[in-house]
Amino acid sequence: xxxxxxxxxxxxxxxxxxxxxxxxxxxxQTPGGRGGRAPAAPLRPASEVQVPKMKFGGVxxxxxxxxxxxxxxxxxxxxxxxxxxxxxxxxxxxxxxxHQCNRFGVNAYQLAGGPATLQxxxxxxxxxxxxxxxxxxxxxxxxxxxQAFHPLAIYNMGETVDRAFQTDSMDTIKEWCxxxxxxxxxxxxxxxxxxxxxxxxxxxxxxxFYAGCVYNRTRTDGEWRELLHGELMEMSREMYxxxxxxxxxxxxxxxxxxxxxxxxLAAGRIPEAGIxxxxxxxxESIKPTDGVFVGMFPRVRDQVREDAEIVHRILASS
Numbered sequence: 001x002x003x004x005x006x007x008x009x010x011x012x013x014x015x016x017x018x019x020x021x022x023x024x025x026x027x028x029q030t031p032g033g034r035g036g037r038a039p040a041a042p043l044r045p046a047s048e049v050q051v052p053k054m055k056f057g058g059v060x061x062x063x064x065x066x067x068x069x070x071x072x073x074x075x076x077x078x079x080x081x082x083x084x085x086x087x088x089x090x091x092x093x094x095x096x097x098x099h100q101c102n103r104f105g106v107n108a109y110q111l112a113g114g115p116a117t118l119q120x121x122x123x124x125x126x127x128x129x130x131x132x133x134x135x136x137x138x139x140x141x142x143x144x145x146x147q148a149f150h151p152l153a154i155y156n157m158g159e160t161v162d163r164a165f166q167t168d169s170m171d172t173i174k175e176w177c178x179x180x181x182x183x184x185x186x187x188x189x190x191x192x193x194x195x196x197x198x199x200x201x202x203x204x205x206x207x208x209f210y211a212g213c214v215y216n217r218t219r220t221d222g223e224w225r226e227l228l229h230g231e232l233m234e235m236s237r238e239m240y241x242x243x244x245x246x247x248x249x250x251x252x253x254x255x256x257x258x259x260x261x262x263x264x265l266a267a268g269r270i271p272e273a274g275i276x277x278x279x280x281x282x283x284e285s286i287k288p289t290d291g292v293f294v295g296m297f298p299r300v301r302d303q304v305r306e307d308a309e310i311v312h313r314i315l316a317s318s
Contacts (some may be wrong), residue, residue, distance in 0.1 A: 019110070023244055050105035051308050054289055054314040056258055057186050057208070059151060062131050063283075064311045065260060067114045067295035076217075076238055076267035088299050089285050095121045097304060108152075110211075110260075110293045112136070118149055127276055130210075133190070135160035139176065143183050154180050155211050157187030158171070162218040165196050177207055188313035192218045194251040201255050209258040211293065214245035214282070215266060240266040249285035255270035261286055262293035279310050283318070 053060040069076070071094050073086035093118050095224040098109065109128040111118070121128070130149055134142055135156040143154070156176050161166045173189065179185045189200055192213040200207065217237055219227075224236050233239060245264070251257040264282040265275065282292055 025115065044107070045104055047103050047305075048307070049305075049312045051307050051311050053105070053107075054109075054258075054291055055218075056129075056291075059129060059137050059152065061152075061291070062105055062106045063133060063315065064307065065110050065115050065293050066098065066106055066128070066289055067262060067293040069096075070295040072112060072295040073118075076263075077269075078235075081268075082239065082300070090296070091117050091120060095124060095126070099124065099126050100298075100304040101296075101308075102128075104312075106304075106308065108291075111151075111213040112157075112260075113148075115145055115149060118146075122149075131155070131188075133157045133211075134180065134184075136178065137189075139179055139183075143185075147167065149186050153186035153188060153209065154183070155190045155209070156180075156211055158190040158192045158211065159193045159218065161189055161196060162193055164219075165191070165193060165199070166220065170199065174203075174205060177205060178276060181206060190219060192216050194247045197251045197255065197259075207257070209260065210252070210255065211260045211262060212248045212252060213263045214248040215240045215263050216244050216247075217263075220295040238267070240269055245285070246283065249282075252286050252290060258288045260293050261290065264292055264294070275306075276310050277315075279307075280314050283311075283314050 009059075011058075014200075042069075042208050051062040051064045054063050059103055070085050071089050071221055072187055073082040073089070075081035089256050093307050098117075101109075107127065107129055109130055110133060112133040118130075119127075130146065131153040132142070132146060132154040134154045136159075139154075143151070158175055161170075161173050171271045177187050178191065186208040187206070188209040189196065189205070189207055189211075190211040191197060194212070197210050197212060217240065219236070221236060224239070225232055226243050240263075246259065252261065261282055270278050279292075284312050286292075294307055296307065298304060
């Protein structure tokens with residue numbers, strides 16, 4: 001099995017033999033594991049390595065934003081990885097990752113889901129600007145549940161937007177954006193398709209930013225068959241073409257609005273030796289006013305530190 005980014009170092013045999021036991025052992029040795037974080041333990045001091053900031057709305061946020069997918073078990077690979085992520089990410093461990101991000105200057109979080117972990121994180125002294133992923137639940141309910149945390153921005157998630165694009169019903173997304181504007185937050189559109197950003201720009205929607213997956217993983221089966229000369233691979237929604245990122249980066253550069261690129265590591269498919277090159281390609285391909293969403297799964301490696309050091313190294317040198 002090849003050594004890739006997001007925890008694929010464990011063999012299928014090891015996983016089958018006891019993912020739960022392995023996670024339990026790690027929890028017993030790790031602050032914030034199953035045994036819980038010691039309530040009186042002080043937070044660790046800030047690192048000398050800090051992720052550079054960018055202006056977003058009226059505040060400065062880190063150009064690397066903590067992504068939420070691993071916390072939710074959204075591994076975008078197979079059900080086994082999803083189960084491992086869900087087993088690993090107890091509320092304690094989610095908070096640990098968020099605190100570690102704060103140490104390295106990461107002060108923004110792409111949030112999906114409810115506020116329970118946020119309450120714990122803030123009670124422990126943490127602070128994140130929230131860029132909320134919307135579209136999967138009623139807007140009113142979502143914003144009401146997060147009101148106490150003062151979200152900075154909300155965007156309609158790419159899955160919902162892409163379905164609307166494919167069914168010629170983008171008016172529903174435009175209407176959602178109008179309602180979101182009334183909530184007093186920045187408003188964005190998410191997508192996996194460069195054509196969506198181009199369309200919204202052409203029609204001059206009242207939005208503030210875009211979130212774009214650099215891999216077009218919402219192609220229809222018909223589109224894949226055309227690309228693959230009639231063939232269709234298993235799990236077609238999780239196919240990642242190496243030629244896709246350049247197309248998304250191009251449309252991001254063409255808009256003056258801030259953009260957030262996500263899945264820049266192809267949901268863990270980039271080999272370890274290519275991680276820094278993928279980060280460098282992302283930051284060299286987007287504007288200085290753009291950032292990236294990056295999910296982190298530190299079960300095997302200290303991805304928070306590694307990613308922060310890479311981003312600091314790339315942006316400090318530029």
